[in-house]
Amino acid sequence: MAQALSQYYFFNQVLADLAKHFGNRENKHMILVLDRAGWHSSQKLKIPEGLHLEFLPAYTPERQTAERLWPIINEPISNQTFENLSQM
Numbered sequence: 001m002a003q004a005l006s007q008y009y010f011f012n013q014v015l016a017d018l019a020k021h022f023g024n025r026e027n028k029h030m031i032l033v034l035d036r037a038g039w040h041s042s043q044k045l046k047i048p049e050g051l052h053l054e055f056l057p058a059y060t061p062e063r064q065t066a067e068r069l070w071p072i073i074n075e076p077i078s079n080q081t082f083e084n085l086s087q088m
Helices: 002-022 065-077
Strands: 030-034 051-055
Touching: 002 030, 002 051
Parallel strands: 030 051
Antiparallel strands: none
């Protein structure tokens, strides 16, 4: 429960920071494309004015370019243990 609350809090902060950084307002809009993680579509989100959330279709990892990176990133360190970060 605490982890879920922190995810909502963090994502709300990210949305607010994006809107502030790009100067969103009534006549300036930004579309943010997201997957369907629970904290991306929660009723607890406070979506700033001018920011519009669009969601990828469910079960379509091929449309999310970051998904292609996980096998490359995970492969060199999978099934290994490290004493510290410098060993990694």
